[in-house]
Structure formats: structure tokens, C-alpha cells
Amino acid sequence: MATSATTAGPAPESPPQSAKASGRGRQHPVAWFVLKRVGQGLLTLFIVSILIFMCTSVIPGDAVTVILGKSGTPETIAALQAQLGLDRPLYVQYLSWLLGLFRGDLGDSVVALAQKQPDPSIAGTLKNPLTNSLILGSITALLLVPLTLFLGAVAGIKADKFIDHAISLPSLVLAGLPEFVTGALLIYVFFTQLHVLPPVSLVAPGESPLATPKILVLPVLTLLIVAVGSGVRQVRLGMIDVLQTDFVQFARLNGIAERRVLARYGMRNAVANSVQTIAQNLQYLVGGIIVVEAVFAYPGIGVYLVQAVLARDTNKILAASIILAVLYTVINIVADLLVVFLVPRLRTELV
Amino acid sequence: MSTATSVARGSRAILSGVLRSNSGRIGFVLLCLAVVIALFGGFVAPYDPYATLGVPGAPPGNGHALGLDFIGRDVLSRVLFGGRSTLLLAGLATVVTYTLGGAIGLIAGFSRSKLDSLLMRSVDVLLSVPALLVILLLITAFGSTPVVLVCAAALVLLPGVARIVRSATLEVSTRGYVEAATARGEPTRSLLLREILPNISGIVTADLGLRFSWAIILIASVNFLGIGIQPPTADWGVMVSENRVVIASNAMAVVGPSVVLAVLVIAVNLVGDAYVRQLDRSGGSQ
Numbered sequence: 001m002a003t004s005a006t007t008a009g010p011a012p013e014s015p016p017q018s019a020k021a022s023g024r025g026r027q028h029p030v031a032w033f034v035l036k037r038v039g040q041g042l043l044t045l046f047i048v049s050i051l052i053f054m055c056t057s058v059i060p061g062d063a064v065t066v067i068l069g070k071s072g073t074p075e076t077i078a079a080l081q082a083q084l085g086l087d088r089p090l091y092v093q094y095l096s097w098l099l100g101l102f103r104g105d106l107g108d109s110v111v112a113l114a115q116k117q118p119d120p121s122i123a124g125t126l127k128n129p130l131t132n133s134l135i136l137g138s139i140t141a142l143l144l145v146p147l148t149l150f151l152g153a154v155a156g157i158k159a160d161k162f163i164d165h166a167i168s169l170p171s172l173v174l175a176g177l178p179e180f181v182t183g184a185l186l187i188y189v190f191f192t193q194l195h196v197l198p199p200v201s202l203v204a205p206g207e208s209p210l211a212t213p214k215i216l217v218l219p220v221l222t223l224l225i226v227a228v229g230s231g232v233r234q235v236r237l238g239m240i241d242v243l244q245t246d247f248v249q250f251a252r253l254n255g256i257a258e259r260r261v262l263a264r265y266g267m268r269n270a271v272a273n274s275v276q277t278i279a280q281n282l283q284y285l286v287g288g289i290i291v292v293e294a295v296f297a298y299p300g301i302g303v304y305l306v307q308a309v310l311a312r313d314t315n316k317i318l319a320a321s322i323i324l325a326v327l328y329t330v331i332n333i334v335a336d337l338l339v340v341f342l343v344p345r346l347r348t349e350l351v
Numbered sequence: 352m353s354t355a356t357s358v359a360r361g362s363r364a365i366l367s368g369v370l371r372s373n374s375g376r377i378g379f380v381l382l383c384l385a386v387v388i389a390l391f392g393g394f395v396a397p398y399d400p401y402a403t404l405g406v407p408g409a410p411p412g413n414g415h416a417l418g419l420d421f422i423g424r425d426v427l428s429r430v431l432f433g434g435r436s437t438l439l440l441a442g443l444a445t446v447v448t449y450t451l452g453g454a455i456g457l458i459a460g461f462s463r464s465k466l467d468s469l470l471m472r473s474v475d476v477l478l479s480v481p482a483l484l485v486i487l488l489l490i491t492a493f494g495s496t497p498v499v500l501v502c503a504a505a506l507v508l509l510p511g512v513a514r515i516v517r518s519a520t521l522e523v524s525t526r527g528y529v530e531a532a533t534a535r536g537e538p539t540r541s542l543l544l545r546e547i548l549p550n551i552s553g554i555v556t557a558d559l560g561l562r563f564s565w566a567i568i569l570i571a572s573v574n575f576l577g578i579g580i581q582p583p584t585a586d587w588g589v590m591v592s593e594n595r596v597v598i599a600s601n602a603m604a605v606v607g608p609s610v611v612l613a614v615l616v617i618a619v620n621l622v623g624d625a626y627v628r629q630l631d632r633s634g635g636s637q
Contacts, residue, residue: 052488054492055488176568177613177616178567178568178588178612179572180575180591180609181591181612184591184606184609185606185613187595187605188609191599192599192602199595287481290481290483290484295575305487306487309490309578317487321484324481324484325480
């Protein structure tokens, strides 16, 4: 679901960065840009964290009542609320949560407290799901980037030929499918029909999914099908654009071999143009993983989040959401910085 | 010429443009098929979609073309009933998105003041977290009623619409006829609704199909995750989720709803794609 790639459109006015050039900015434009971009990211995260916090606090009293269920008496409800600090004003709750976050303390699970479990702390319960999700995400990303670039470039070079259609049409069709439909159909083919891959990707607690690589195949494949499809279209368009530029035409007229033209002038610039697209695909993974993990019952951060939502465990929702939001923002910032380093001409526009 | 006839003429022109390409024709037929199944399938369903009729997970046969689901209900009947919720909620979400996002984009693009950057920045906050996460959080806060589902999906799609409408408005509002209308002293309301809106409608509707298909995907995914429409309601997303336990004995209980949902989304994308290409051919939006 890479939204902004297709919707943003070129802004008609000059790049916003150029508006406020300060003296310091002129001397070290790149350093200034890095600082500014990171600062912007932190500000966004701050606002997002407030919004996430508000979403999980709208039902504060209710969450406790729901979780305690019929066993909840006014006294036990009040006691649990006090234990969670819900009797304090909202901004105090937020600030103490934020301070805890910096110390690596993500608060206590509401459900665990209600059930009087010995260790209600959330931080420990997140380690395994987060590692599992990062494994799934990294493997997908490692395959996603070269595949997108390769297929997109080939489709762009052979635009409107058979091979272009053979790449473009399936990617249009497959990229649009919901992850759980793709996943379910893959399970049907590879489990029900061919009996080669398991329908669920269960991981025993404390074990690494890498110990049984077989369970990773279908989740990775599902994510790839959706993400590669949406990226290919953008890379293809970028390649077509690059091949129509003057410098490529001149290189061809100079008699440079087509293969060399494509490698030196075409591919290089197409890759630079595609960084944003690829970043959006990687960002997509952060959200897509939620559904794909649910399809295969893969114990990652997505399943953790959905289970927390179902159990109304507000502190767990808060913790998982903020982690996903941070990942999302970091990828965004890294992509913006990478573009500037890959395309030198953008650096002059920064001033 | 009355508005009704001009709208009718306009939509006929769009349809014939869409039908000019092969993929557009295929998409249109599939779309009609999927929409008819989703909206009216319930009327021809052979069984009550909520009645338990036999062994859970029984394979196709015995008068059940797609077999029985995980608690012994007729899969075909549930597939025929199960599209209405998703399609209607997604359609509503798309309408809400275009109304709200359109209004924000128009005001932002037309005002050319601090209001512009204020509106656009606040809308952009929605893009700084994954779409599904926004929906999950809103459901956490306000429950999973249909109204919340529609609003949440609409909110997620809103930044894209607002951005496009804004940049189109910025461009159009410098044109001669808008400046002439401004000079005539036309009130802002009629400037926006009579001069600008009709002239940006082409660009703005270009990815209507894309957004509608996202709305379908988002709503269906939330239902699949078990935090949207709740069982026992017959819904395609819910069905794929609940019938995974019987995939070994009756795969059709999972494949059936998956395929109709896939057909619906693919059809929307094909028609949307054909519509964009016919816009390009006819020289853009003007």
C-alpha cells in the first residue's frame, strides 16, 4: 500500500527546503539537511506518540472493567486503576509513560496485572515477537530490493514488448490483492494441493524461526508478491523516463553499445529515481507484516498487536504501536537521506 | 442543458472510454459480476447462511457446491451473502474520503495562507504510521462498529485525496476564468463549486479506482484480523479467517471467499487503470 508514490504528484512550488536557507545551512547544506530531517522525524514521532497515547486512553476505565469482567467489584477496579496510575491526570500519565520509554520501560500489561501474574512487565514479552518480525522483514527486504529493481528495469527497457506485459500485468493484478487473500491462496496451492509447505508458521517459544526455514517461505512469498508488484510499476516508469533523457540519447548517438548505455546511464539514474519507491515498499512491510503474520500465525509483533487489541490490553497496544511507528519513521528518514547521497544534484537544491 | 443529462452524457463517455481496451472490458465484466454477487447474491443463496447443515468442514458434494464451513454451514450461501458488508462499507468510506479530503484540499489550495500548510501538515501526520495501525488504534479507541470502520478507512485514504485536490486547485485557480470570476466579485463558495471543482474533477477522479480498491482491502483485512465485523456474520474476510482450521478437509471454504474478493479487487483495479488511460488519451482533465 505505497500510497504517496502514486498520489503525491510533483509539488508545483519550489522545493520547501530552499525557502529557509540560513547562514549555517549554506556552509554545510548536507549536514544541515540531515539535522533538519532527523529533527522533523523526532517531532513527527512526538506528535504521533501523543495521538497513539490518546487512542489507547479513550477507554481507560472501560479497559479495566472489561478485562476484570464479572469478577470486577468497584474495589478491585479502583485498585487496578490505581496500580496502573490511571487515577492521575492524562498528561501526567503520558509524561511518565514517555520517560519510561526512554529508560526501556514499556509499562505493565493490564491483563497480566488483572490476573496477578508475577511479572506483568511488557518489555520482556516484546523481545521474541520483535526479533521474529525483524527476521521476516529483513529476509523479505533483502529479496525485495533486487527483485523490484530487476523486474522494473527489464519492463522499462522493453516497454510495450511482450516481456513488459508479462511483468507488468501480473504485478498490476497481484499487487492489488489483500495480503490475506494472497496468503490463503498460496496455502491452498502449497499445502492443500502440493503438500510441500506448512499452512502455519508456528515458532516454539525461545526458538528462532531460522531453525526451520520452511515456515518462512510462504510469509516471505506473500509479502514479496504484494510489495514487488507495486514497486515494479514505479521503477518501470522511472526507467522509461531516464531512457528518454538527452544524455541517454546522446550516448546512443555516440555509438556507445546499448548494453553499456543501459548499465552506465540508464540503470544508475533509474536506481536513484527508485530509492523513494523502494523506501515506500519497505515502509509497506511494516504495515503488511501485521496481516501476513496473522495469516500464518507467525508469532511476530503484528500478531502481538492484534492480540493486544482483541484483549484490550491498552499498554501492550501502546508499546507495539510505538515500535511500529518508530520503524516506519526511521525507514522514511533513511530513504530521504539516501536519495540526497545518491543524487548529488539534489544537494545544491538543499541550500 | 440540465445537470442530469450532462452527467449521463459524461458517464456514458467515460464508460465507452473504459471499454475501448481489452483489460478495461474484462475488468468491467468482472466488476459487474462481483458487484452483483456481493449485493444481490443473497437472494439466490440455496441455504440459510447461518444454519448448521452437516459435518463441519465437509468437502463439496451432497448439494453443497462449495462444501460446509468450520461449523457445518453452507459455504456457497455464505459467499453469496458475504460481500455486501465489505462492499458497502468500502463504498461509503470512499465517498467520505472524497468529500472530506476534497473539502480540505480545496480550502488548502484556495486559501494560499497559513491555513494551507496547517491543514496539509495535520493531514500528513496520518501518513507517518502504517495505515492498518491507524485503523487498529481507532478501533481500540472507539470500538469496531460499522461507523468506526468507515471513518477509519476514510481517514487513512484522506491524505492522498487532499493532496491531489490541493495541487489541482492551486494550478486551476491561477487560470483566466477563475481570475475573471474573482474580479466579477463572485462569492468564494461559487468560485470553489462552480469554477474550480468542475475543472479539477478529471485529475481528482483519476485514482478513484485505486482508492476504492484500497478501501475494500482495508475493510476486508480488518474483518480478517477479527477486529472488524464480528462472527457469525457472513463476510468474506471473516470467512477466510475462521475457515482456515478446515482447510485440509474443505479448502473451498477458504478459497471460495478469497477468490470472489480477489476478483472484486482485480476488477476495480483494471477498470480504474482503463479509466486513467482514457483520461490520458482525451488530453487530461480539461
